[in-house]
Amino acid sequence: MGRNTVGAAIDAAVKNEQLLAACQKVVQIESLTGEEAAVAQFVADQMRLQQFDKVDIDIHGNVIGTLFGDGTGPSVMVNGHIDHVPVGAMQNPFSGEIVDSSRWGEEGTAIFGRGSCDMKCNVIAAVHAVGALKRAGLKPGGDVIVVADVEEETDSPNGVKSVIREGLRADFGISVESTRGQVYLGHRGKLEFEVRFIGRTSHASEPSNGVNAIYLATRFIDRIQYYARSLQQDDLLGPATVAVTGMHSFPDNGTAVVPDLLTLRVDRRYVRDETPAGCQAEIEDMLRTTNPEGQGSEWTVELINHYPLMYTPKDSPVARAAIVAAEDVDGQAPKISAWRFGVNGTFMNEAGIPTIGLGPGDEKWAHTPEEHVGTRDITEATRKIARAVLAVTRGGELA
Missing domain, CATH: 3.40.630.10 (Zn peptidases)
Structure with a gap:
């Protein structure tokens, strides 16, 4: 036939x-x-x-x-x-x-x-x-x-x-x-990271007694927007991208407390010349750059979802x-x-x-x-x- x-x-x-x-x-x-x-x-x-x-x-x-x-x-x-x-x-x-x-x-x-x-x-x-x-x-x-x-x-x-x-x-x-x-x-592949910034609580009337986790995150958020503009383009799959898709601070129960924890959800789309491990390493390098005084205790990164x-x-x-x-x-x-x-x-x-x-x-x-x-x-x-x-x-x- x-x-x-x-x-x-x-x-x-x-x-x-x-x-x-x-x-x-x-x-x-x-x-x-x-x-x-x-x-x-x-x-x-x-x-x-x-x-x-x-x-x-x-x-x-x-x-x-x-x-x-x-x-x-x-x-x-x-x-x-x-x-x-x-x-x-x-x-x-x-x-x-x-x-x-x-x-x-x-x-x-x-x-x-x-x-x-x-x-x-x-x-x-x-x-x-x-x-x-x-x-x-x-x-x-x-x-x-x-x-x-x-x-x-x-x-x-x-x-x-x-x-x-x-x-x-x-x-x-x-x-x-x-x-x-x-x-x-x-x-493209999708990686979702949870980034945690760890500070120290204090009474909100005495903020200098604490370390505000929200402030720890601000430089990283600024840096990630600059990083996004440097990512490569794949001729078939399209651009590699990164975006902050969620943010939550703790405690957040309405009390006068400087928060000691902030979590960010970061979405990273990668292309054929990249690897998941390489993408995570880039995120970690940005964290070190924006938190130079930290020794790994002020932030953590965890890969929570991978769509290959x-x-x-x-x-x-x-x-x-x-x-x-x-x-x-x-x-x-x-x-x-x-x-x-x-x-x-x-x-x-x-x-x-x-x-x-x-x-x-x-x-x-x-x-x-x-x-x-x-x-x-x-x-x-x-x-x-x-x-x-x-x-x-x-x-x-x-x-």
């Missing part, structure tokens, strides 16, 4: 009305982090309707659906999460309404609601992409495993990390986080398959880019599963009051994901 014949068979098997109805429904099911049971059941039911060969929900609530291959090629894991962030100021966040996209300067229509592009509609697109292969009679060369995981928004270990820890593996991976239907090769850098080369079989798939749908080569935020595909990459990104929606709308995903984008991404899955399990060609 030739490339154009395969693409036509996939497109004929994508049931667009059912696909968009399922996307509307999944947005209407509230699924805050830790409260995903109802949406997990819906996704599992969708997998069964799409004729997956095996569907399970594990102890943490992750949904794992498998379409068995014929054993002639590599396997692929397709991943997306089913939790979403709080709604904030968003109006009618669970409407799942199809609206005119012109309100955002876009063409066509879109599904509106919290979790639409981040990323429950993306998960449904992946499920229906696999279903299209089954209906078209296109047997993949290796198993196709769709993992719809929980608690991604809080970097919990209970999602795809636990699935991998329990032994699930594949030869290649595709994250369906929003890429605007283009091919993403990864993202993700990068898969463009010549990887899974990247080549995604490029072939996107070009077959769009009629032109896709843009090769990277996410600005982190995705769970990084843990697949870390486990030795080369992973790329291919999904509907624009990441700039994630976590905003205007979150939405275009209906045409959903349909085209479904067609692309199906092609990419077939291509990578058949040795990189769409045939």
Whole structure:
């Protein structure tokens, strides 16, 4: 079966009305982090309707659906999460309404609601992409495993990390986080540090008797803004960055006390020429410079969260398959880019599963009051994901 014949068979098997109805429904099911049971059941039911060969929900609530291959090629894991962030100021966040996209300067229509592009509609697109292969009679060369995981928004270990820890593996991976239907090769790494400044309490009427921990931090905060301007730029992943994202002093109970402790949360995004250890060393050097009289007792640094850098080369079989798939749908080569935020595909990459990104929606709308995903984008991404899955399990060609 030739490339154009395969693409036509996939497109004929994508049931667009059912696909968009399922996307509307999944947005209407509230699924805050830790409260995903109802949406997990819906996704599992969708997998069964799409004729997956095996569907399970594990102890943490992750949904794992498998379409068995014929054993002639590599396997692929397709991943997306089913939790979403709080709604904030968003109006009618669970409407799942199809609206005119012109309100955002876009063409066509879109599904509106919290979790639409981040990323429950993306998960449904992946499920229906696999279903299209089954209906078209296109047997993949290796198993196709769709993992719809929980608690991604809080970097919990209970999602795809636990699935991998329990032994699930594949030869290649595709994250369906929003890429605007283009091919993403990864993202910067994220390090979160807790920096503690330690002073000495005194009565606020006698501040000179104490050491104000807030004042110990001010020179470091000034220095970190200067440091931010010196960080390097990665041609693919974007700029290395640093930001203070939280600050809290103690005691803070309203009494007249000079605080003896201040904690800062520092977010450091690193790129391919950097290492986590090197980034921490730079933070520590700034602390020594801005607190020259300290001997390590006036401040401490602790790495409290690490979201690893993700990068898969463009010549990887899974990247080549995604490029072939996107070009077959769009009629032109896709843009090769990277996410600005982190995705769970990084843990697949870390486990030795080369992973790329291919999904509907624009990441700039994630976590905003205007979150939405275009209906045409959903349909085209479904067609692309199906092609990419077939291509990578058949040795990189769409045939």
